Amino acid sequence: MSPTTVLYVAQAVHGLAYGMLLFLVASGLTMIFGMMGILNIAHASFAMLSAYFCYQVLLMTENFWVALLIAPVVAGICGILTERFLLRTVHKQGHLAELLITVGIMMVILEAVKVGWGAESLVVKIPPSLSGLVNFAGLTYPIYRLFVIGLSVVILGIMALILFKTRLGKIVRAAVSDADMVSALGINTPLVFMLVFGIGIWLAGVAGAVAAPLLTVFPGMADQLGMDAFVVVVVGGFGSLGGAFIVALFLGELNAYGIQFIPRLAPVLMFAFMAIVLAFKPMGLFGERE
Amino acid sequence: MKNHRHKWILWGAGAIFAAVFPHVFGIYYANFFVAFAIFSLYAVTLNLLLGYMGVLSFGHAMFFGTGAYATAIALTHIPGFPLLPAILVGGLSGGLLALILSPLLVRVSGTAFAMLTLAFGQLIFVIALKYREVTGGEDGIGGYSIPPLNIPGVVSIDMTDKINFYYFAIAVIAVCLFILWFYTKTPFGNLVVGIRDNAMRIDYLGFKLPQIKAVNLIVCGAFAGIAGSVHALLMKLVSTVGVLDISASFTPILMAYIGGVGSFFGPIIGSGVLHLLEDLVIRFTDRIGLVNGAIFILVVLYAPMGLVGLFGEAKAKWFHKGKVS
Amino acid sequence: MNILETKELHHDFSGLQVIFGIDLQVKEGERHAIIGPNGAGKTTLFNLITGTYRPSRGQIFFKGQDVTGARPHELTRMGMGRSFQITSTFNRLTTFQNIRLAILSKKGIRFQLFRKVDKMQDITKETDEVLKRINLDRERDMPAGVLSYGKHRSLEISLALATDPDLIMLDEPTAGMSRDETHHAVDLIRRLTKGKTLVIIEHDMDVVFSLADRITVLHYGQILATGPPAEIRQNQAVKDAYLGELGS
Numbered sequence: 001m002s003p004t005t006v007l008y009v010a011q012a013v014h015g016l017a018y019g020m021l022l023f024l025v026a027s028g029l030t031m032i033f034g035m036m037g038i039l040n041i042a043h044a045s046f047a048m049l050s051a052y053f054c055y056q057v058l059l060m061t062e063n064f065w066v067a068l069l070i071a072p073v074v075a076g077i078c079g080i081l082t083e084r085f086l087l088r089t090v091h092k093q094g095h096l097a098e099l100l101i102t103v104g105i106m107m108v109i110l111e112a113v114k115v116g117w118g119a120e121s122l123v124v125k126i127p128p129s130l131s132g133l134v135n136f137a138g139l140t141y142p143i144y145r146l147f148v149i150g151l152s153v154v155i156l157g158i159m160a161l162i163l164f165k166t167r168l169g170k171i172v173r174a175a176v177s178d179a180d181m182v183s184a185l186g187i188n189t190p191l192v193f194m195l196v197f198g199i200g201i202w203l204a205g206v207a208g209a210v211a212a213p214l215l216t217v218f219p220g221m222a223d224q225l226g227m228d229a230f231v232v233v234v235v236g237g238f239g240s241l242g243g244a245f246i247v248a249l250f251l252g253e254l255n256a257y258g259i260q261f262i263p264r265l266a267p268v269l270m271f272a273f274m275a276i277v278l279a280f281k282p283m284g285l286f287g288e289r290e
Numbered sequence: 291m292k293n294h295r296h297k298w299i300l301w302g303a304g305a306i307f308a309a310v311f312p313h314v315f316g317i318y319y320a321n322f323f324v325a326f327a328i329f330s331l332y333a334v335t336l337n338l339l340l341g342y343m344g345v346l347s348f349g350h351a352m353f354f355g356t357g358a359y360a361t362a363i364a365l366t367h368i369p370g371f372p373l374l375p376a377i378l379v380g381g382l383s384g385g386l387l388a389l390i391l392s393p394l395l396v397r398v399s400g401t402a403f404a405m406l407t408l409a410f411g412q413l414i415f416v417i418a419l420k421y422r423e424v425t426g427g428e429d430g431i432g433g434y435s436i437p438p439l440n441i442p443g444v445v446s447i448d449m450t451d452k453i454n455f456y457y458f459a460i461a462v463i464a465v466c467l468f469i470l471w472f473y474t475k476t477p478f479g480n481l482v483v484g485i486r487d488n489a490m491r492i493d494y495l496g497f498k499l500p501q502i503k504a505v506n507l508i509v510c511g512a513f514a515g516i517a518g519s520v521h522a523l524l525m526k527l528v529s530t531v532g533v534l535d536i537s538a539s540f541t542p543i544l545m546a547y548i549g550g551v552g553s554f555f556g557p558i559i560g561s562g563v564l565h566l567l568e569d570l571v572i573r574f575t576d577r578i579g580l581v582n583g584a585i586f587i588l589v590v591l592y593a594p595m596g597l598v599g600l601f602g603e604a605k606a607k608w609f610h611k612g613k614v615s
Numbered sequence: 616m617n618i619l620e621t622k623e624l625h626h627d628f629s630g631l632q633v634i635f636g637i638d639l640q641v642k643e644g645e646r647h648a649i650i651g652p653n654g655a656g657k658t659t660l661f662n663l664i665t666g667t668y669r670p671s672r673g674q675i676f677f678k679g680q681d682v683t684g685a686r687p688h689e690l691t692r693m694g695m696g697r698s699f700q701i702t703s704t705f706n707r708l709t710t711f712q713n714i715r716l717a718i719l720s721k722k723g724i725r726f727q728l729f730r731k732v733d734k735m736q737d738i739t740k741e742t743d744e745v746l747k748r749i750n751l752d753r754e755r756d757m758p759a760g761v762l763s764y765g766k767h768r769s770l771e772i773s774l775a776l777a778t779d780p781d782l783i784m785l786d787e788p789t790a791g792m793s794r795d796e797t798h799h800a801v802d803l804i805r806r807l808t809k810g811k812t813l814v815i816i817e818h819d820m821d822v823v824f825s826l827a828d829r830i831t832v833l834h835y836g837q838i839l840a841t842g843p844p845a846e847i848r849q850n851q852a853v854k855d856a857y858l859g860e861l862g863s
Contacts, residue, residue, distance in 0.1 A: 039401050089591055096346060099404060100547065101590050103540060107583030115577055223536075227412055234405055267420075271413040275406055279394040282402040477719050477727040477735070484716050487705035494665070496691035496720040496778060505726070 009139050011256045017145040019252020020152035024207035025225055026232040026244045027156070028200025034176040034239025035196055038087065038098045042106035044226025046201045047208030050075035051217045052113050054209040055122050064127035072205030079201025083194050114219055124212040148210055155206060163241075172196055176239055228255070231274045237284030247285070308464075312456050320456045324524050326565045327463040332517040333545040333557030334470055335510040340543070341551035342474065343506055344486030346404045349411020350514060350542055353384040355534035357515025359418065359425060360384075362528040365434035373437045373449060377462065377519045384515020385508045387414075392504040399489065408539075415534045430529025449523075459520050466513055471554055473509065482506050537579075544586050550596030559597055616679070618643040618782055618812050619664065624673035626663055633659050635836045636673070641782075646813045648823045651833035652856060657816045658700060660833065661786050665697045666690045677782070691720070696780030700787045700816075702771045706760030710751050710770060713759050715742045717777030749773045749803060765796035769803065776807050783808055785815045789822055801825060832856070 029043045053071035058064060082105060090097045126144045133140040163169035175182045175192050183189040208222065215221045228251055236243030251270065258266025277285060312320035332354055339347045357380030364371050364379050388395075391410060398406055418425045425431065436449040439458060449455045473479055481502050484492045493499045522528045532538055541564075542557070549560025567585075568578050593600050619641040626634040634656050641647045649657050662668045664675055666687040674683045677693060687697075705713050715732070718741050719725070732738070746752040749769055754762060759770055772788050788804065789797045801822055804813070817823045823830065823844070830847045832839040834856045840847060847853055 039405070086587065086591070093590075093594055095401060097590055097594060099346065099401065100543070101587060103543070104583050104587035104590060107540065107579060108587065111577050111580035111583060115580060230405060230408070234409075267416045268413060271409045271416075274409050275394055275413075278402055278406045278409070279397050282398055472731070473728065475731040475733065476729065477724050477732040477738075480712065480716065480719070480732050481725070483708065484705055487707050488703055491703050491705065491774065492716070494687045494691060494697055495717055495774070496688050497725060498688055502725075 006139060007260070010141075011260055012253065013141055013145055013149075015253035015256030016249070017148045017252070018255055019249040020149050020156075021207045021211055021225065022228055022232055022252055023156065023245055023248035024152055025204045025229040026236070026248050027159070027241055028203040029229055030233045030236065030239055030241065030244045031172075031176055031196055032200045033233065035172075035179055036087075036098075036193055037095055038102065039230075039233075039238075040200075041099065041102040042082075042109060043102075043201070043204055044222035044229055045106045045109040046075050046079055047204040047211070047225060048217075048219070048222035049078065049109055049113065050205030050208035051124070051212040051215075051221060052117055052122075053205075054212050055117070055124050055217050058124060064125075064130075068206075068209050071209040072202050075205030075208070076198045076202030079205075080194055080198040082201075083197040087197075088190070110219055117217075119219055121216045121218040124217055126213045144213065148214075151206075151210060155203070159203075228270075231270060234274055234284055235277045240284065243285055308460055309457075312453050317452050320452060321524065322565065322569065324456055324459045324520070326561055327460055328517050328521050328524065329541065329545060329565070330558040330561040331463050331466055331470075331520075332514055333542040333549070333561050334467060334554070335514040335517070336542040337546040337551055337554075337557045338470065338474070338482070338506065338510050340546055341553075341556070342479075342486060343482050343503070344489075345399055346407075346543070347510075347539075348404045348408035348543075349414070349539050350407070351534050351536075351538035352407075352411045352414040353387060353511040353514035354518040354521070354538060355414065355418065355530070356387050357381060357384045357518030358522040358528045358533050359431070359518075360515070361519040361522040362431040362434060363424070365437065365522075366431055371437060373439050373458075376437065376523070377516055380519025380522070381512045381516040384518065385512030387515075388508045388511025389504070392507050395507055396500040396503040411534075411536070411539050415530055415536075418530050418534050426529070428529065430527060430531075432527035432529075434526065436523050436526070455523070459524065462516070462520060466516055467558075470509075470513060474554055478502070478505070544582055546596075547594075548585060548589050548596055550598030552595050553598040556596050556598045563597065616643045617641060617676070618678060619814070620676040621664070622674045622676070624660075624663060624670050624675065626659060626668060626670050626672075633836050634663065634670075637833075637836075637838055639831060639838065639841075641812060641814055642829075643812055644810070645828040646808070646815070646826050648827035648830045649814065649816045649833060650818070650820075650823055650830060651839070654835075655833040656836040657833055658786055659836075661697065661784055661816065665695060665784060691778060691780070694781040695784065696775040696778055696782070697784045698772045698775035698786055698788060700790060702767050704759045704767065704770050704774060707758055709756050710759055710762065711742060711746065711755045713770060713774060714745050714751075714777050715739075717774055718742050718745065721778045745773065745777055748807070749776075750799075765792055765799070768792060768796070769800065772800070772804065773807075780811070782812045782814065785813070787816050787818060789817065789819055797822060 025044060025047055029040060032043075033039050050071045053074050054067045057067035057070050061067065086101055086105065087098060090101045130144045130147050132143050134143050134146070161169075163173055171182065171187055171192060172195075175187075175189060175196070179189055179193075182192070207225070211221070211225070215225075232244050232247045232251055236245075236247035254270065255266065258269070262269075308323075311323055315323075332350075335353070336347055336350050339345050339350075360383035361376045361380040364376050395403065395406060419427055421427075436455060438449050439445075439447040439454075447454050447458070449458060474482075481492065481497060485499070485502065489499060492502070518533065521533070545560030545564050546557040547560065548563055549558065550556030564582065567581065571578050571581050589596060595602070617640045619639070621637055621639045624634055624637040624639070625632070637660060639660075649660065651657055659668070663670050666682075666685050666689065669684045674681055675685075676682065677690065677695065680693075682690060682693070685693075691697075705716065708716075715738060718738055719732075722738070724738075743752065743755070746755055751766060751770060751773070754766060759767065762770060768788065768791070772785060775783060775785065785804065789800050792800060797819065804815075805826065813826070815823075815826065817826075827844055829842060830844055831841045832847060832850075832853050839856060840850045840853050842850075
C-alpha cells in the first residue's frame, strides 16, 4: 500500500478515536441540556478531573484497569454533588444563573487540580497490554486507539440499550424531551435529573481517563475537547443524541485531516461552521428543544 | 437637591483622590490603579450587554484583545504613530469587529448568544496564535514605547514618565466611563434596557430590534477595544495571555457579577474588589483563580445582585428600621 | 372603507393547518369582536395580522396597502397597535418607564443618543398625561412586575394604545379580571378607542355585546358567521358551535 493511503487510513483511525471521545463527552452534555436546560460549561472540566483521578489511582495501585474503573465513578460522584448542592439551588434564578454557576465550577475545578497536582504535565502510561501496533490488511494500527474506539462503542452500546430497551431509559428519554410532562406524570424528576447528570459526567469522566495517556494530564488538556464538545452539541442539536453522534464523528475526522493538511484553516472552518449553524438554526441541525 | 450636592462632593473627593494617588502610594500602585481602571471600563462594557441588554457575552476578550493588538501593531509598524490615534485605532478595531459580527449576533439571545460569542472569542484567540507574522503568535508583540502626547503647537508630554502616563490613562478612561454613563441615560439607553425585559414588545412598539442590538454591540465592542488599547500601552507587551484567552473573557463577567450587574457602577466596584483581592491573596498563595471562582459561585448562589445589590438591601433595611422606631 | 382586510388567509405550522381561508373585513371606525371556542385560531389570526407570523397563503391589507409578511414594527409604524393575551410588559421598569417607551416610539425618537431621557420635559409630561388617563398615575414609580393583576392588565392594554394607533387589536384584554376590573377595563377601552378602529378577541360575552358593532365567529380556523350582535345571537350554527355559551 502506498504511503499516502497509509497516512489517510491512520488519520481516519485517529479521527474515529477522537470522534468517539468527543461523543462520550458530548452525549452527556446534550442530554443534560435537553433535560435541564443547562449548558454545562464545566462538563469537560469533569473529564479533566477524571484524568487526574486516573493518574492518582494509577500512582497508588499501579493498575491501569482499576484506575480506568474508579476515576470516572469518582468524577461522576463529584458531578452528582454539584448538581444536588449547586445547580439545584440556583435553578430558580433562571438559565443565565445556571450557566454562570457552571462557569464558576469550571474555574474552581481548573484551579483545584493545580492545587492538588501542580501545573505541569503528568504522564499516564499506556499499559503494556494495550501498547504497540497491530497489523491488519497490510496496515498497522496503534492498539490503544483501537481500544479507545472499542471501549467507546461498548459503553455507548450499553447506554443505547438502557435508553431504548428499559423503562428507566424511556423515562429518561421522555424527560430529555419534556421534563415538565414527566414530572406531571408523577415521576420523581429531581432524582432523574441527578441520575442523568451523574451519568453524563461519568461518560465525560470515561473519556477523560481514557484520553489521559494520549493527551497527557495537564490543566488545559480538556480545553480542546470541551470546545469541540460544545460545537458538537450546538451543531448536532441540543438534546439530540443522534445529531451529536453524527457531528462528533464528522468533527473528529475533520480535526484529524484538518490538522494534517490545513492546520491553520481547520479551527477557523470549524468555528465558522458552528457560528453559522447557531445563527440560522439556533436549535442545531437536529435539535428540538426550546 | 441635597442629593445632588452629596453626589458632587463624592465625585470631587474621588477626583482629588485619583489626582494625588500616585504621589501617596507610589509607582507600583499607580500602575495598579490604571489596571483597575482599564478593567473597570472593560467590565462596564460587558455589563452594558449583560445587565442592560440581558445577553451574556462569553467571548468579550475578542474586543479587548483586538483593541490591544491593533494598538500594538500600529505602534510597532508605523514609526511615529501618535498617541491618541493609537487609542482610537483600538476603539475602532473593537467597534469594527462588533459591526462585522453583528448580523449574526443580533439574531440570537440567551444561551445561543453566549455560545456564539464563546465560539467567536475562541476563533479570534486561535487566529492570533496561528498567524504569527501579524500577531507574533505565542510570543506576542512587544518592545514598542508609548508615544508622547502631542498637542501641536501647544505641548508635548512625555509618556514614558510613569506619572504622566498614569494621569493620561485615568483621564482617558474617566472620559470613556462618563460617555458610557451618559449613554445609559439617553432614550436609546432606555430602549436597550427594554430589550432586556421584553425584546418582543420593543418590536411591537415600533422599534427595529436588530438595529438597536447592533448599535449597542458596536458601542460595547468599541469601548472594550479602547480598554484593550490602554492595556497595551500600560503593559508595553501584548500576547494572547490575559488578553485574548478564555480567562480574559471571564474576568469581566466575574467583576460585573461581584460588583452588581444591576447598576452602572457595579462592574467598577467589582474590578476594584477583584484587584484588591488579588493583591492581597497573592501574598499567601498563587491560587487566586480558586478564590475568585469560589467567590463567584457564592455570589451567584446567594447575592445575585452583587455588592451593589447587597448594599441596596442593607440601605432599605436601615431606612425601614429608622422609620419604624 | 375597510381599514383591515384579509383575503383567503391560510396558515399552517409545519404542515398542521390551522387557518383555512379567512376573508375578514374590518370597517374603519367600527368595534369588531372576534369570538369562537378555544382553539378556533383567534390568536393565530391576530399573530398573522400583526406580523408575528407570515401567512402560508393569502393576503393582508391594512389601510388599503398590501402588508402580507410585514414585520410587527413596520405595522406599528403604520398605525397598528396590539396587546397580548398573556401580559407582556417591561416588568423591571416602572409603569412610567413602560408608557414612556411607547411615547418615544410614537414621537419617532429611536436613536437619540445626545440627551438624557429624564430631562426631556415634553416626553415626561405626555407620559404623565397618559398615566392619568389610564388611571395608573399613582403607580407611576412602581415596577410593572409588582402591579396588581388588574392594573397590570391595564398597563398591557395601554402599551398598545400609547403609540396612538388607528387600528387597535386587543387579545382577551379582560382575561382573568374580576367583575369590577372588567367593568373598568371596558370603560377604559371605550374611552381610549373613540374615533379609532377596535378589533377585540374576547370570551366574556357581556363585554362582547356591550362593545361590539360587529362580531365575527371563528370555528376550526374558518369564519362561521359575521354580522351585528343581534344577528349572531340568532345564528343557529353559532349556537351549535358554542352549545349555549352565549348569554341571552
